[in-house]
Amino acid sequence: VAIKKITLQGLIRKEGTVNELMVVKMNKNPNIVNYLENYLLHEQLWLVLEYMDGGTxxxxxxxxxxxxxxxxxxxxxxxxxxxxxxxxxxxxxxxxxxxxxxxxxxxxxxxxxxxxxxxxxxxxxxxxxxxxxxxxxxxxxxxxxxxxxxxxxxxxxxxxxxxxxxxxxxxxxxxxxxxxxxxxxxxxxxxxxxxxxxxxxxxxxxxxxxxxxxxxxxxxxxxxxxxxxxxxxxxxxxxxxxxxxxxxx
Missing domain, CATH: 1.10.510.10 (Transferase(Phosphotransferase) domain 1)
Known part of the structure; x- marks a missing residue:
């Protein structure tokens, strides 16, 4: 897996940002990177993602x-x-x-x-x-x-x-x-x-x-x-x- 950290401090509409990311998690698609789990820790959203081993x-x-x-x-x-x-x-x-x-x-x-x-x-x-x-x-x-x-x-x-x-x-x-x-x-x-x-x-x-x-x-x-x-x-x-x-x- 891969872990991505998003700092929420200072972002407008924090709740909206989290909600939009959750929409992607709930609606899986073969051409969207899978979001496996998430954690909210001290103004940081930690996203656990599938690992894409071929790069960008x-x-x-x-x-x-x-x-x-x-x-x-x-x-x-x-x-x-x-x-x-x-x-x-x-x-x-x-x-x-x-x-x-x-x-x-x-x-x-x-x-x-x-x-x-x-x-x-x-x-x-x-x-x-x-x-x-x-x-x-x-x-x-x-x-x-x-x-x-x-x-x-x-x-x-x-x-x-x-x-x-x-x-x-x-x-x-x-x-x-x-x-x-x-x-x-x-x-x-x-x-x-x-x-x-x-x-x-x-x-x-x-x-x-x-x-x-x-x-x-x-x-x-x-x-x-x-x-x-x-x-x-x-x-x-x-x-x-x-x-x-x-x-x-």
Whole structure:
């Protein structure tokens, strides 16, 4: 198992934070890291989690160039997790490559629910600002009400990461990468001819600045790029290769 400690002191809506984490514990899904137990000790929430022995998606991206097939498989697994979250009236709000965990059997799971938002019945949007600037959707940056599709935008940025091995505009300028994306649009892939029209279209469907035109996680699961993906077990050689490479360092 793995243990994660969350300091609650100073957090707004402590009770809400704990409740949202408990929702995930109660609603298990193959693409969500399992929360096994929790303890509240001296303003710290201790979470006992299943151990993901394959590291993070960020580790994979840093160590190697992913194939288009692997990108499709990871995308399907992540979108299945997001669809589960959204179907349960929740928003992750912190989707990024660091929060996608893997196992050596090929499993891909979403993690880190510290910024989770729960949408009460009858409410379809949130307004509080949360997330990481490099992956944050334009509507959050603009201070507008937002819904579950902010997670789709964030995953679209993860998709660009998997292709380009970096977050768009990250560390290239003193200006916020998210501000540049919102004003100048998603940068073109450096070598677009190396990737299929399906991949280009998939990323476009994720990264519409107009939330109404952006596809939902459920719709993206029906995108041809995703439906063509291999089983999760096909990721085992990639995960094991990166794991061995890291162990040698």
């Amino acid at each position: 998606l960020r580790d994979i991206i840093k160590e190697t160039q992913m194939s288009e097939g692997d990108i499709a498989t990871v995308s399907r697994e992540c979108l299945q997790g997001l669809d589960f979250i959204h179907s349960n009236h929740m928003i992750h709000r912190n989707v990024k490559s660091h929060n996608v965990l893997l196992r050596t059997d090929g499993s891909v799971k979403l993690a880190d629910f510290g910024l989770f938002a729960h949408l009460p019945r009858g409410q379809s949007t949130q307004s509080s600002v949360a997330g990481n600037s490099g992956w944050m959707a334009p509507e959050i940056m603009a201070g507008q009400p937002y819904g579950p599709k902010v997670d789709v935008w964030s995953f679209g940025i993860v998709g660009v990461e998997m292709v380009e091995r970096k977050v768009p505009y990250w560390n290239e300028t003193s200006v916020s990468p998210q501000l540049l994306i919102a004003t100048e649009g998603i940068p073109k892939l450096q070598q677009p001819e190396l990737f299929s029209a399906l991949l280009h279209d998939f990323l476009s469907c994720c990264l519409q600045t107009d939330e109404a035109r952006r596809w939902s996680s459920k719709e993206l699961l029906q995108h041809p790029f995703v439906t063509s993906a291999e089983p999760a077990s096909s990721l085992v050689p990639l995960i094991m290769s990166v794991k061995r490479r890291k162990e040698k360092k």
